[in-house]
Amino acid sequence: MASEEIVELAKRRGFFFGSNGAYGGTAGFYTFGPQGAALKKNLEDAWRDRFTIREGNREIEAPTVMPEPVFEASGHLEGFDDMLVECPECGESHRADHLVEAVTDIEDAEALPGEEVEELIADNDIACPSCGTALAGVTAEDFNLMFATDIGPGDGQPGYLRPETAQGIFVEFPRLKEYARGNLPFGITQIGPAYRNEISPRGGLLRLREFTQAELEQFIDPEDDEPPLDRVRDVEVRLYPAAEQEAEDGEYVETTVGEAVDEGVIGSPWVGYYLGVAKRWYDRVGVDLDRFRFRQHLAGERAHYAADCWDAESEVDGDWIEIAGFSYRSDYDLSKHDAHGDDAFTVFKRYDEPKTVERATVDPDMSVLGPAFGGDAAAVAEALETLAERDPDAFDGETVSVEVGEGDGAETHEVDADVANFSVETVTENGEHLTPHVVEPSFGVGRTVQTLLAHAYSEDEVDGEERTYLSLEPEIAPQDAAVFPLVTNDDRLTDLADRVAADLREAGLAVAYDDSGSIGRRYRRQDEVGTPFCVTIDRDGIEGDGDDTVTVRERDSAAQVRVPAAKLAEELAALRAGGEFDALLDRYETVATDVETN
RNA sequence: GCACCGUUGGUCCAGUGGUAGGACAUUAGCUUCCCAAGCUAAUAGCCCGGGUUCAAUUCCCGGACGGUGCACCA
Incomplete structure (x- = not known):
C-alpha cells in the first residue's frame, strides 16, 4: 500500500484531513473526520481497556496548559x-x-x-x-519547541502547552500517591493531546504540532517491586537491540519476553513486561505483526535519565515509524519536581521491622546562642546539627567551632560544647522516604491510527471487480455494521430495515443505514471504511413461515449467513467483542451468493 | 528553517492570456431480489495576496498548503 492512497482515502471517506482548509490550511494540524474520530476513539477505548482497566491502573485528565515553573523543573524550558x-x-x-x-x-x-x-x-x-x-x-x-501562552490577563504568568501528557501526571504525584494510599506500585494513565511547535511537520499524522498521546506512568519501588512477568513470559517478540543495529549485518532477535529479560537483552523487567503487554495489544487492535518490531534506543539517542529504552515501530509505506516508547525513567522526573516544587514527591516506605539506630543529635540552647550570635544564631544551630551528624567526635572538647556563611562572609564561631546539648540518642525508624522510579509506556495514538489504516488497507477482486477494503478489527472499525434494504420498491423491506437499524442503535451499535444505489455499491462503500458486517434485508427473510431473518455479510470474505432479526443485536455485539464469524456459519443457515473473492 | 517540484468540482486528473473539461463520487427520478450495472437530470472547481496586461486560472513576485531532499525529532 502507498500512503498516498491512504491519504486520498482518508480525505474522501472522512478519516482525517489537514485542518483549516478554508483559510489556506495550517501545517501540523489535522482534523479527524467522522470515520477517523470513531476509529481513534475505539483505539483509545481499547488502550484504556488494556493499560488502565486490566492493569489495575487509574486514569486522570490534566490541563493542557501548564505554568512555566513546571517546565523549568522538567527541563523542557532549558533543554527543549x-x-x-x-x-x-x-x-x-x-x-x-x-x-x-x-x-x-x-x-x-x-x-x-x-x-x-x-x-x-x-x-x-x-x-x-x-x-x-x-x-x-x-x-x-x-x-x-513548546507553544507559549499567557495565563490570565495583562502580565499574567507565562504558560506553555504541554509537550507531553506525562508532566500532568508527574506534577500531581503528591496527591495521586494519596489516592493510592501511599502504596507502591501504582500506575496512572492519561490519554490526551500534547503540543510541539515542530519546525517541519511532515507525513500526514506522523509528525503533528498537536497530537494525541496515551501514556502510562508506572510508579515503582526500584528495590522491591517486580512486574508480573509470568503473564507475558511466553509472548514472542521481534527485537532489534542496539548492538544489532550497530553491527554490519545486524539481525532481529526473535525471542520471548521471558528469555529476553533472563538473558539481559531487555535490561529492565518492567520494560520487558510492558513490551509483552503491548505486543499482545497491538495484535488485538490489528497491527500486522510481520510489519512490527521493538527497537532499542542507541546509546546516543537515549535521554540521559533513561537506563533502557525501547520503541515499538511499525512499517508504513516502507519506512519504520515510532508508534510507542517504553522507557525506564528512574527517579528523574519526580526528583526534579521534588527539588523545584513545594510538595514532597516521595512515598514513605515502611520497614518490615522498625530499625533502631543510634543517632547523634544536638539540642542547642537558643537562649544562649541568640544573645551571643544575633542574626547568625539560627545558622549556627543548623551548623551544629550538620556537624553532629558528620563528626560526633567534634563535641568531645570544651568548645565546638562551626563555620557559618559562605565565601567572603564565612565566619567561624566558637560554641561551648554544653550549650550544644550534644547527645547520642537511640531512635526507632519505621521506614524511609523514597522517590519512586517511573516506567513509562508512551503511545502515539495518531501514529497508531495511521499504522492501522496502512496495515488494514487491502485490495482484492470480488466477482471479477477490483475492490478496496479496510480489514479493520471489529472492535476498532468506525462503524459496527451497516443496514441495507436489498431493494427500495417494497415497503416491507424498507420498514424492516428501518426497524433493524433502530434496534441495533438502541443496543449501542454504531450503525450506518444506506438505501442508495445498487447493493454492490453499498457494500463497496462500507468495505472502504472497514465496516466489518453488512446486514441486508431481503424478501426471503420475511416470506417464510417463521420469524423474520436477515443476512449478515462479512467484509473480508463476503460470506453470508442468515440470522433471525431478533438475534441480530446480540450476535453483532458478540462479534464486536471478538467473536468469530465462522461460528455463525455453523449455527445459522449460510447464504449461497455465488460471490468469489480472491 | 532552506532547496526543488506541485496546488483546477468531494476525489483523481486534462487544459487555456479572453474565467474551463473528463472520469469517479454525490443528490433526485426511473429501474432494481446480493457485490462499484443501465437511463435521465442536477449539484459542484481554477489556493491566497500583489504585479504585468484592455483582459490572469494561465505570465512574474510574495505567501499559505502539500510532496521530496537537507536540517531537526528531548
Missing part, C-alpha cells in the same frame, strides 16, 4: 529548544551547538548560553557548512 544560526549568505539554518562541538573539545555545547556559543563561533572562525560564509557575528537564536 534548539540553538539555530542562520547563514546570512545562503539562508541555511544550522544547529549552533553542533557547529561548536565539531571544532572544539566541548561535548555539550547545548548547555552553554547563547552569547558564549556566539563567541566560540567567532573565536574559532566557524563558517557555514553549506556555503563557507563566516558565521562570526551571527545571532544564535533559540527555537523552543
Whole structure:
C-alpha cells in the first residue's frame, strides 16, 4: 500500500484531513473526520481497556496548559529548544551547538548560553557548512519547541502547552500517591493531546504540532517491586537491540519476553513486561505483526535519565515509524519536581521491622546562642546539627567551632560544647522516604491510527471487480455494521430495515443505514471504511413461515449467513467483542451468493 | 528553517492570456431480489495576496498548503 492512497482515502471517506482548509490550511494540524474520530476513539477505548482497566491502573485528565515553573523543573524550558544560526549568505539554518562541538573539545555545547556559543563561533572562525560564509557575528537564536501562552490577563504568568501528557501526571504525584494510599506500585494513565511547535511537520499524522498521546506512568519501588512477568513470559517478540543495529549485518532477535529479560537483552523487567503487554495489544487492535518490531534506543539517542529504552515501530509505506516508547525513567522526573516544587514527591516506605539506630543529635540552647550570635544564631544551630551528624567526635572538647556563611562572609564561631546539648540518642525508624522510579509506556495514538489504516488497507477482486477494503478489527472499525434494504420498491423491506437499524442503535451499535444505489455499491462503500458486517434485508427473510431473518455479510470474505432479526443485536455485539464469524456459519443457515473473492 | 517540484468540482486528473473539461463520487427520478450495472437530470472547481496586461486560472513576485531532499525529532 502507498500512503498516498491512504491519504486520498482518508480525505474522501472522512478519516482525517489537514485542518483549516478554508483559510489556506495550517501545517501540523489535522482534523479527524467522522470515520477517523470513531476509529481513534475505539483505539483509545481499547488502550484504556488494556493499560488502565486490566492493569489495575487509574486514569486522570490534566490541563493542557501548564505554568512555566513546571517546565523549568522538567527541563523542557532549558533543554527543549534548539540553538539555530542562520547563514546570512545562503539562508541555511544550522544547529549552533553542533557547529561548536565539531571544532572544539566541548561535548555539550547545548548547555552553554547563547552569547558564549556566539563567541566560540567567532573565536574559532566557524563558517557555514553549506556555503563557507563566516558565521562570526551571527545571532544564535533559540527555537523552543513548546507553544507559549499567557495565563490570565495583562502580565499574567507565562504558560506553555504541554509537550507531553506525562508532566500532568508527574506534577500531581503528591496527591495521586494519596489516592493510592501511599502504596507502591501504582500506575496512572492519561490519554490526551500534547503540543510541539515542530519546525517541519511532515507525513500526514506522523509528525503533528498537536497530537494525541496515551501514556502510562508506572510508579515503582526500584528495590522491591517486580512486574508480573509470568503473564507475558511466553509472548514472542521481534527485537532489534542496539548492538544489532550497530553491527554490519545486524539481525532481529526473535525471542520471548521471558528469555529476553533472563538473558539481559531487555535490561529492565518492567520494560520487558510492558513490551509483552503491548505486543499482545497491538495484535488485538490489528497491527500486522510481520510489519512490527521493538527497537532499542542507541546509546546516543537515549535521554540521559533513561537506563533502557525501547520503541515499538511499525512499517508504513516502507519506512519504520515510532508508534510507542517504553522507557525506564528512574527517579528523574519526580526528583526534579521534588527539588523545584513545594510538595514532597516521595512515598514513605515502611520497614518490615522498625530499625533502631543510634543517632547523634544536638539540642542547642537558643537562649544562649541568640544573645551571643544575633542574626547568625539560627545558622549556627543548623551548623551544629550538620556537624553532629558528620563528626560526633567534634563535641568531645570544651568548645565546638562551626563555620557559618559562605565565601567572603564565612565566619567561624566558637560554641561551648554544653550549650550544644550534644547527645547520642537511640531512635526507632519505621521506614524511609523514597522517590519512586517511573516506567513509562508512551503511545502515539495518531501514529497508531495511521499504522492501522496502512496495515488494514487491502485490495482484492470480488466477482471479477477490483475492490478496496479496510480489514479493520471489529472492535476498532468506525462503524459496527451497516443496514441495507436489498431493494427500495417494497415497503416491507424498507420498514424492516428501518426497524433493524433502530434496534441495533438502541443496543449501542454504531450503525450506518444506506438505501442508495445498487447493493454492490453499498457494500463497496462500507468495505472502504472497514465496516466489518453488512446486514441486508431481503424478501426471503420475511416470506417464510417463521420469524423474520436477515443476512449478515462479512467484509473480508463476503460470506453470508442468515440470522433471525431478533438475534441480530446480540450476535453483532458478540462479534464486536471478538467473536468469530465462522461460528455463525455453523449455527445459522449460510447464504449461497455465488460471490468469489480472491 | 532552506532547496526543488506541485496546488483546477468531494476525489483523481486534462487544459487555456479572453474565467474551463473528463472520469469517479454525490443528490433526485426511473429501474432494481446480493457485490462499484443501465437511463435521465442536477449539484459542484481554477489556493491566497500583489504585479504585468484592455483582459490572469494561465505570465512574474510574495505567501499559505502539500510532496521530496537537507536540517531537526528531548
